[in-house]
Amino acid sequence: MTIVLDKDQANESGLGERIGLECPYCGVYAHMTPQSVPDAASLMRDKPKQVGLVYQCDACHAPIFLRFTVREYSDNRVELLRNFVELERPKERFAFSYLPKHTEVLFREALACYSNNNFNAFASMCRRAANSSFLALGEGGKLRAFEEVMVAQDIAEINDETFAPIKAVLFGTGEEGDIPLLNRAQAGILLEVLKDMFYQCFVRHGKLTHAIKVRQFFVSEENNKLQSA
Numbered sequence: 130m131t132i133v134l135d136k137d138q139a140n141e142s143g144l145g146e147r148i149g150l151e152c153p154y155c156g157v158y159a160h161m162t163p164q165s166v167p168d169a170a171s172l173m174r175d176k177p178k179q180v181g182l183v184y185q186c187d188a189c190h191a192p193i194f195l196r197f198t199v200r201e202y203s204d205n206r207v208e209l210l211r212n213f214v215e216l217e218r219p220k221e222r223f224a225f226s227y228l229p230k231h232t233e234v235l236f237r238e239a240l241a242c243y244s245n246n247n248f249n250a251f252a253s254m255c256r257r258a259a260n261s262s263f264l265a266l267g268e269g270g271k272l273r274a275f276e277e278v279m280v281a282q283d284i285a286e287i288n289d290e291t292f293a294p295i296k297a298v299l300f301g302t303g304e305e306g307d308i309p310l311l312n313r314a315q316a317g318i319l320l321e322v323l324k325d326m327f328y329q330c331f332v333r334h335g336k337l338t339h340a341i342k343v344r345q346f347f348v349s350e351e352n353n354k355l356q357s358a
């Protein structure tokens with residue numbers, strides 16, 4: 130199944146069909162409607178190898194730019210392959226405010242690398258973010274984080290072979306040049322494991338102590354009211 134742009138724009142087909150994406154603006158997995166389609170006649174004159182189309186997110190109406198590869202130019206039509214490149218990827222989210230400042234800066238950059246498919250830059254930034262978090266946790270922090278990651282491996286049932294490069298990125302002590310090369314699948318595991326590690330070491334503690342403080346505040350307010358009544 131391909132997308133066809135017709136010279137008289139009369140017989141476009143496949144354009145609005147089954148393009149569903151996680152929108153980089155609203156985060157909803159939504160259907161995309163074609164909004165701006167290049168003129169087939171000028172494409173046939175210049176014959177570019179790749180063509181850009183703008184779609185509109187059905188959920189928030191933001192414009193989404195997609196790049197398609199041309200399959201074939203023929204007399205009256207341009208045929209595009211259906212697989213496309215998203216020029217803007219959804220941003221990865223995290224409760225950054227619970228992280229130590231230094232770790233937050235590094236982890237935000239790690240996530241930006243991941244969103245742009247730069248998986249080895251992502252791995253390097255994960256090493257730096259993890260190291261900074263060990264320092265922030267203080268003595269025994271690295272060991273504690275390691276134990277949290279071992280629990281995560283167990284819960285997610287990831288085998289040792291798959292998990293070895295993830296551990297090497299986070300806990301390796303060698304030079305940055307020794308960090309193993311990661312593919313998309315491994316980077317995805319690393320992302321979830323590091324998010325979980327930060328959650329266990331910082332976010333959980335921050336949320337829990339905040340929630341308890343709020344409870345205690347209301348209890349003491351009520352006591353004050355009772356005493357003054």
Ligand SMILES: [Zn+2]
Pocket residue numbers: 152153154155156157159186187188189190191
């Ligand atoms: Zn949207």
